[in-house]
Amino acid sequence: MKCILPSLCLLAGLSACRTTQLPVPAYLQKNARSQQQWQLIWEDNFNGSTLDTTKWTRIPPNGADWGKHMTSDDRCYVLKDGYLYLRGINNPDTTKDPRPFLTGGIYSKGKFAFQYGKVEIRAKLECAQGAWPAIWMLAENNKYGAYPRNGEIDIMEHLNYDSIIYQTTHSYYTLDLKQTQNPPHGGTAALLNNEFNVFGINWSPDKIVFLINGRETFTYPRVEGVDPSQWPYDQPFYLLIDQQLGGTWVGKVNPDDLPVQMIVDWVKVYQ
Template sequence: MKSYNLLFVLLFFSFLGCKQEASVIIDSYIYLQKEGREKKDWEIIWEDHFEGTEIDTTKWTRIPPNNADWGRHMTTDDMCYEIKEGNLYLKGINNPDTVSDPRPFLTGGIYTKNKFAFQYGKVEIHARLESAQGAWPAMWMLSEHNKYGGWPHSGEIDIMEHLNYDSIIYQTTHSNYTNNLGQKHNPPHGGTAKIDAGQFNTFGLEWYPDSLVFTLNGDRTFAYPRVKDADKSQWPYDQPFYILIDQQLGGSWVGKVNPEDLPVNMIVDYVKVYQ
């Protein structure tokens, strides 16, 4: 019996050791995928199912307001955040107090900046999108360390963006190559996919050293390849990125917000990252 127990313990710790082989961990929060993992099965390295009553602050930070089109209505106020029945609600609302804060709308968003970042792997975000005029929910990624400089030089990966009442989502890449050099079609830097926004869907990305493969409910929808002879700024995706999930409102792309359509929610069931 003792020999059997010893064998079990050894096998258990051997299993744990294998589970850690997918990544090299830097600074305790940056997961670099080990070389050769592309040919092996995916292993979960990080996840959140929002099962508590509060946002896990070891994993996420509420996104503060900023001057970008997408961030001008962001708030860290509890009014725009709720966890219930295993789901995170990121809200877009009419501002109930424009005296202390003159902005007409408030929105909630979270990111993993300085808490979790990774280089290469797979992301799955299971969520339901509510629609409204001026609603712009997004799931995306930015460089953790801006290896090539500020935006857009270090890249942006848009796993999902949804506008208004559309029946499609946008999946896009941004870089100096696409934005400043205007190379949006060589190769195409984005695509769309049909969606029933009122249902839960799984929005995904498979990130390899030579391509970004976007998915919806497990099906491949669009891919952005690394081009061998292109300007070097075509591929800033060789560095760790962090995750952002936010319910945005208004902006030059989505258009004006209809206050009568609010509140609107992005309801997130889980986030999983594999390598």
């Protein structure tokens, strides 16, 4: 159930509500939530034949390392049998688009955002040299200014043929002030290669707990007595899910390894 009011409210026993005060309707969770059971507030099971554009947008190309091959090309998006296939492919026609590779990704920017709660995504990651699938979150609004002041939550990043994922937070505090160990801003976790895994976080006003297959793997706490930029995670964030290719961190792409896919089964958000 949802309530759509111009201010915070209660949802039939839930300490959360959907508010239209913000430019984008966002689900805001109130305090003392730990005393209640989780309630599903938003999901997509990808059961249709086309992407639900009330929830998602195909990520356009951008100048960042992760986004330079993003495309809306249908060849990078397949919905079949209840799965979304986000593909990284060799560009079949560089006369129209000079980029050597094309990649698919979706985000909920402008359509869905939430502040605190639990999000889980069930997905299978295929491997390739230069493959960089990611599930992550960015702030819906510029509460504190330009990136990275509003923070970034990387629920999962996978590189090449690794048997681990990276789970990380980024912010002005970690990137500009170089405070990556006070507290540690990221960790790694083992995954089941070539199988479905459930990636997620449990996000509250004082910490972000990272998860894989229901197991807690790393916690990023809010710390007192440090620069306030350490905790920009007090505002609504939206979701990004993308099959990235190439970049400084992951390295060069081997075209012979393509196509490569991230196969998404479902996305669920609880408060």
